[in-house]
Amino acid sequence: MSSPNIIQELENRFGKGSFTTQTTKDNIPTLWTASGRIHEILRYLKTGTDRPYRMLYDLSAIDERIRNNRQGQPESDFTIVYHLLSFERNEDIRIKVPLKGEHPSIPTITDIWKSADWYEREAWDLFGIDIEGHPNLKRILLPPTWKGHPLRKEYPARRTEQGKFSLTEEEHLKEEEAQKFRPEDWGITQRGNGTDFMFLNMGPHHTGTHGIMRVMLELDGEEIVNAILDIGFHHRGAEKMGERQTWHTYIPYTDRVDYLAGSLNNFPYVLAVETLAGIDVPEKAKVIRVMLAELYRIASHLVWFGTFAQDLGQLTPVVLTFNDRERIYTITEAICGFRMHPAWFRIGGVAADLPEGWERLVKDFIDYLPPRLKEYEKVVLQNAIFKERTVWIGVLTIDEAIEWGVTGPNLRACGIEWDFRKKRPYSGYEQFDFDIPTAKDGDCYSRALVRFQEMRQSLRIIKQCMDNMPTGPYKADHPLTTPPRKERTMQDIETLIAHFLNVSWGPVIPAGEAAFGIEAAKGNNTYYLISDGNTGSYRTRIRTPSFPHLQAVPKLCQGLQIADLIAILGSIDFVMGDVDR
Amino acid sequence: MKNIFIPLITIIGILLSLTTVSAGLIWLERRLLALWQDRYGPNRVGPFGLFQVIADMIKIFAKEDWVPPFADRAVFILAPAIIMIAVLMSFAVIPFAPAIEVVNLDIGLLFFLAMSSLSIYSLALSGWASNSKYSLLGALRGAAQMLSYEVFMGLSLMGVVIVSGSFNMRAIVEAQRDTWFFIPQFPGFIIFFISGLAETHRLPFDLPEAENELVAGYHTEYSGIKFGMFFVGEYLGITLISALITTLFFGGWLGPVLPPVVWFLLKTLLFICVFILLRASLPRIRFDRLMSFGWKVILPLSLLNVAITGAIVLLWS
CATH class of the missing domain: 1.10.645.10 (Cytochrome-c3 Hydrogenase, chain B)
Incomplete structure (x- = not known):
């Protein structure tokens, strides 16, 4: 399903020097490009090209720092990978952005795809990659008090490599406190339209949530004004x-x-x-x-x-x-x-x-x-x-x-x-x-x-x-x-x-x-x-x-x-x- | 002396058998649900698992009687008692057989309606006193539900009153010697059955509890014997509504061969099983839909029923 057309199309539009192509075993067209023009490129792929790539299929990151076989890929410490899917073409495209430094940053694409929101939070949470302009850059899978970013290569994979675990009463209370729902953190207020809204915490243990998930509801009577999901309780790495x-x-x-x-x-x-x-x-x-x-x-x-x-x-x-x-x-x-x-x-x-x-x-x-x-x-x-x-x-x-x-x-x-x-x-x-x-x-x-x-x-x-x-x-x-x-x-x-x-x-x-x-x-x-x-x-x-x-x-x-x-x-x-x- | 003694025996007998029966219903419901769901249900304690109820009762009595620190203590304790009292009081006017009745009130039916309206206080107060959001939502739903069904519950029975010409339960039963009222009063029967389901908070109208949505609704914070009272109260409610359907629409104790009280119990048991079958098969309705269904469909229907019955009775006489 490899398609040279889209690579050519992108090179014609954004200049031949903007991209480095990489061949992968799955034959999905894979292009490297600098973070500067990523917005333009993704927007073009979503709306500009005919038979566009309308779905942000996946967004993830790679810690490249100790990788040996990079096979001529551009220099990068961390790489952000955008995986897009086109229904009309029945094809995928992978755009990679090389990032340099220990805690690099990249502009958000939540303005292009709404679904990028959680994916970008995940990249921040697990890799420590700063997402500039993200409306709500918080940890998503790990608790807010977590130290470190587990998918980085220096982060140990086993608990036994991290020394003895202890949780004092004081720390426990701190954890509990961190779980507390503060509406202002999520940009919502208790008052509006002349009424006070009620906040209802549903979960993580609730019969309707099919597992451990927390929904924080802002209610007007029984009507849902806002719902905020808190996931990650089942995260097993x-x-x-x-x-x-x-x-x-x-x-x-x-x-x-x-x-x-x-x-x-x-x-x-x-x-x-x-x-x-x-x-x-x-x-x-x-x-x-x-x-x-x-x-x-x-x-x-x-x-x-x-x-x-x-x-x-x-x-x-x-x-x-x-x-x-x-x-x-x-x-x-x-x-x-x-x-x-x-x-x-x-x-x-x-x-x-x-x-x-x-x-x-x-x-x-x-x-x-x-x-x-x-x-x-x-x-x-x-x-x-x-x-x-x-x-x-x-x-x-x-x-x-x-x-x-x-x-x-x-x-x-x-x-x-x-x-x-x-x-x-x-x-x-x-x-x-x-x-x-x-x-x-x-x-x-x-x-x-x-x-x-x-x-x-x-x-x-x-x-x-x-x-x-x-x-x-x-x-x-x-x-x-x-x-x-x-x-x-x-x-x-x-x-x-x-x-x-x-x-x-x-x-x-x-x-x-x-x-x-x-x-x-x-x-x-x-x-x-x-x-x-x-x-x-x-x-x-x-x-x-x-x-x-x-x-x-x-x-x-x-x-x-x-x-x-x-x-x-x-x-x-x-x-x-x-x-x- | 005899005048005091016999009513006392009747009252105590009825009270004891009612509480036993409604506790036994818990077993019956679990066994029947299991039967319809390809399971066994409780079958370990005693013959057919019958003593399960006793084991449950011992457990529930022995449990720590706990009131959450954030609750309004006095009201919190009072609330479960109200439902038990209101439902048990209603049984006073039910004629189980020609000779078995606590009191033969001329306004028997009105007395029942008054008592059933009181039982909503139990729900509203428990939700309020628990000082918990899920309980509050459950109580809100309960109150909204009460508003929508209480009106047509009363109206649905007016047809029966018009046909029999009395509020007296005994007179109503006697009036059914020729035809049971579910034939001339079929719409009234259906409407009363629906409102009875709502009254007892059974599926598909178990909105105040709605365990998938509100954890356990108004009794989320309750445990031990106080929860037990809500629980038994619910089964007492089922028994009451079934007994009333029997009395008002299916000729009460009337029936050939068997003694009257057996007929009464058999008919009541049948309706109890229908209640359980409904629980096994129906999903839950949304509470705003229940309200609009009540006000827009059932209320006009029950008014129409009263008007038509009244007109026919007027023309006939």
């Missing part, structure tokens, strides 16, 4: 761990990012590593991966469906859908030995072949679920009160959705058919016959409809996997496949050495950069990996769908009521692991 683990041992960590979607999280990671290493995965492994991915998509959607109904006050569906999910876990347990977090994908394939009798389990499930779905449709989706609570609540137009970086079912609910499985088929999705459900209103009800239909489509895919499961090896015959194939190790010394090293150290992935995006359960999930020619990644960037989705919530709930906020939170389907990483 998944990106930092990526720099410490080997390529292989990082796989289990990915499972826990979107903890409801199991193997779907392994998928973009192993695909990105395989792109870096140049591994071709055998057919059988591809189909096994697709089958597991779709099973986990259904599992995730079932949990979403039950909890969404629960959010609206319906008590029963959540119990029933959890029962259904249990049946999926019976299958994944038989195949992987694990239920929620199987860590089953491997670099170059999957961990083992399918067990005997797996077809029967899968077939039972394919026969079992459709009647249940029909029942849920009747009892929940067609219920008058359910409709009353969701139709025209939390409406997102296509333009707003793109502006806020919304992807996946939430984007399709606005009426655009955008699914990586169709648009950028990976792992053989182009061979499957399935539809992409869409809706048109972009409200809570549309989002529910789209996800619900997706379960049926996933069943179709699983059935095709079952009927057409290829024969052959389940992992690639490639020196970097991990764990490597063992059959020939006792016959020739080279294979034995490669096997020994790959098992003990882990594979050494050639230096380079690659990003791979897939259609995860909640939207587009991308792993952007940088290898410095080592046994572990130099930088692991996880672009999760829930992060931008949650950022759009305050906009969605303005002027509505508390009950609607709960409906909106339920309908956008996020898990905090996916937001905070």
Whole structure:
């Protein structure tokens, strides 16, 4: 999907000297440019060029200070990476800005993309890069009292490297005090329109927030005047761990990012590593991966469906859908030995072949679920009160959705058919016959409809996997496949050495950069990996769908009521692991 | 001597059986919900888990009786008592059988309406006295809800009064010897059923509690026996509304073969199960929608019902 046109177009417009191109393994056009003209360039890409790059897909940073293999890239201590997506072109572009110094700064782009707000705060929080002109540059994932910026290379990855931890009573009180909500910090006032507003602190422990998240509400009666989200309670430093683990041992960590979607999280990671290493995965492994991915998509959607109904006050569906999910876990347990977090994908394939009798389990499930779905449709989706609570609540137009970086079912609910499985088929999705459900209103009800239909489509895919499961090896015959194939190790010394090293150290992935995006359960999930020619990644960037989705919530709930906020939170389907990483 | 003794026995008997029954309802609800949700429900303590209620009661009595330091102590303690008293008082006018009734009031129905209006104080006061925002929001919702359903609750019963010509519960039951009132008064029955749901704060009208939105609404800050009183109060409320539906629309104790009190209990139990089934199946409505539904749909309907019933009765006689 490489496109020299856009590079040429930019060079013609801004002068040939303005850019340095970099080749990456994923073939996304990657351009370096100085921070001075970044505004102009991004604005041009968003609005100026025809078939524009309308979505700010990702914004992150790289600490380049100890990187060895820079492969002719411009000098830089810290690099800001803007990853844009064009729907018309079905192409991405990556703009990199080199920054010099220990605590560099860069102008904000929140005036171009609203969704840049949280991403830039994250860059400040984790790298200490100052964002000039940002309306609200505060820590986002870490508590306000935190010292240091963890994704910088000098920051230790393990607690044991930091000396003994203690928390005195006094410090504890200080932490508590720092958590206190001060409206003036967020530029809102208690008075307005002749009334005093009430502030309501919802969370971090609240039944409606699906995990530990805090919403600070400014209320006029029950009407929401302002909502401010406080995230980061679930932050586990998944990106930092990526720099410490080997390529292989990082796989289990990915499972826990979107903890409801199991193997779907392994998928973009192993695909990105395989792109870096140049591994071709055998057919059988591809189909096994697709089958597991779709099973986990259904599992995730079932949990979403039950909890969404629960959010609206319906008590029963959540119990029933959890029962259904249990049946999926019976299958994944038989195949992987694990239920929620199987860590089953491997670099170059999957961990083992399918067990005997797996077809029967899968077939039972394919026969079992459709009647249940029909029942849920009747009892929940067609219920008058359910409709009353969701139709025209939390409406997102296509333009707003793109502006806020919304992807996946939430984007399709606005009426655009955008699914990586169709648009950028990976792992053989182009061979499957399935539809992409869409809706048109972009409200809570549309989002529910789209996800619900997706379960049926996933069943179709699983059935095709079952009927057409290829024969052959389940992992690639490639020196970097991990764990490597063992059959020939006792016959020739080279294979034995490669096997020994790959098992003990882990594979050494050639230096380079690659990003791979897939259609995860909640939207587009991308792993952007940088290898410095080592046994572990130099930088692991996880672009999760829930992060931008949650950022759009305050906009969605303005002027509505508390009950609607709960409906909106339920309908956008996020898990905090996916937001905070 | 006999004149004092018999009513006393009746009162104590009714009080005891009511509190036992409503506690037993907690078990019934949990078992029924479990049945409809493919689960087991409480089945460990005693036969069919029946003693679960007793275990719960022991727990709830033994819990520390705690009043949050920021609460308005006196009102905070008073509030849960009000709901129990108001609901239990209402039972005074219910005729369980021809011979079992605490008091045969000529204004029985009005007495019930008065008592049910009082029970809202429990909710409003508890929300206010808790001095917590979630409780306050719950109480606000409760008050708003009360405003919207209390009016048509009274009006929905006027049809029954017109047809039977009395406010006396016993007379109303007797008037149903030929046809139960749910046939001529079908709109009245539906409206009363809806307002009864609202009165007891059951799904889909459990807005003052709304655990997904307001944590636990007006009783967020309550624990121990004070919470237990709200809890049992809710089940007493369900029993009361079911008993009233039975009395006013389904012929009370009337029925063939079985003794009258058994008929009464059977019918009441049926409606209790309907209440539980509704809880298992319906989502929650938004409170401003409930208000506009009450004022714009139900109120005109109940007025129409009163007018038409009145006109027919006038023409008939």
